[in-house]
Amino acid sequence: MLSLALLPGFAQWGAHLEELIARPEALWIHGPVGSGVSTLAAELAARRCVAMHEAASTATGAQWLASEPRGVVAARSAPGQLSCLELRLPGLDEHPEAIPALLAALAAEEGLAGELPVSLGALPCPGNLRELRNRLLRWKLLGQSPTSEQAGPPRFEAEDLATNLHALERYLLHQALRRAYGNRVEAALRLGVSRRQLYLLIRRHGDPVRGEEGSGDLPHRVLKRRPAQNSSPDPGTR
Template structure:
């Protein structure tokens, strides 16, 4: 009987970055002490560990359960570990196998590796030896999965690098623009409401460009604190500011040779707009705290849900940067102008979400589609996706869900005279009221960010103040005229 003294104990291996709980291991060894040792060692780390004494019992377990990794002794009673390994490979088992043995020569090792063993370890071994070998197997499996997923994504891109859903005239026109503009090196500015798919179009422009094999790096300018945006984009050196304990490259560096997508660019502070303009003109970045400039080759695609021309007039956006970005500007069509795409979009989202949620797609009825096509969708495609996800979770396109997201009853006569902006405001206020004033929940249901919702309310409050000021001025002028 083998005791733990036969295994050299060493300092523990730091493998916290690996998700061992996602993996299952089968130990096959006729020595009871070794089986118990490996079972106890791995049970604390892996999602499932089973241990048996021979290939026959192991085969019975594998007929019922999936194992990502086998730890297999060579000298087993009956069928040897190498013989069984050859059989496993012949029958299509693709998982990793680590062979262990107390007696081996060069010929045995070669036979093991030819049979498809992932590693070959001699007993007695150290704890860190077996753990590092397992780590390598798990990492190899992870890379294989990621490679498989990436190949499928690339195959999909090869078939349709644009990847837009729908066949409305607005989408067909957008596809044509992407095919033409994607091939050009020029800077592109995407303008449109929140949730219209600006990042989808930015990726399509990248994938149809000569830079398609290089990085696509998206960054949401609104999601980064103003004091950190320069470091995030340009990088910094160690000690450049409090907390900069080490040097770090910026996103321009990582996008070198590819495309940098600056979403919500209207949220950049004015000082940062000046620095960005300089980078666009000189194609050089200077990390924070550094005296050295780095040459960068990056195509810029920017996006905003605000009217940047109006932001320029208001003094919130640099005019020269606006003209530098808007070499080619593309207006994103809102969902209400491509309502005929709603059935295609819903099927697309349901196929995606069926995998993510583990539920079946819902049947689409003519009544449901008609009601959705009559709705103005202030949150656009993002709001539609959120609605589909919520419906799939609930198991149906429920009436109560429509009560929050659609106006099923005919609108009051007065509402027929409202402008689209006024109708949007009323809908947002109703949804926020239905969420008991919880703006985070209202933003989620509308398919917009909380920051966008806050800005809407701030703009309306400012509009009210301006109207009140104009009213006061008019009353004062009236009093002066009377006097």
């Protein structure tokens, strides 16, 4: 298990750790997915000698705390108006300085020696600690490392909404595929679309990880726009 001192933001909340353990109130820990919420909750519950619960929602967490007044809850969302102590774990995007030490610790757990590729610690890192571990395992087992992403969102030079949405769609698809290392099931989950929808998007925009070119097919909302109506560039010529 990773040391709590390696978790993002430890310099802020770590100074009050012993006080949190000693307090009589229930403790609600939340943060971004994969940020170490469950790890911290389990550790604090063990030190408090109480039970720990992973809550799918505020309602289920509140129901559980009714019978565990000093219990520790791990959740994705804040507790709202519940009467308990709240600790929010930040993500790695808020504390990128934590990445090198975390990578070193994860590499040690996996028995990896030597210098790691710089790309493994590059932001953005959605999923936080979980994504760092996944990156490391993909590199160790498959030799895969993150590919470079387009710097920032696309420039919206068109005047009409349809053309701009088309450009944004391409950007988000390629970003999801890169962050999923070309795993299309994972990319679909990241985008919140079905696998069928993902394959339609890939057919239209291509796959930068596998080097597949898009067909150039334009959605109906773009095709029916008449270029003479405004000065928007033809999306098919970009």
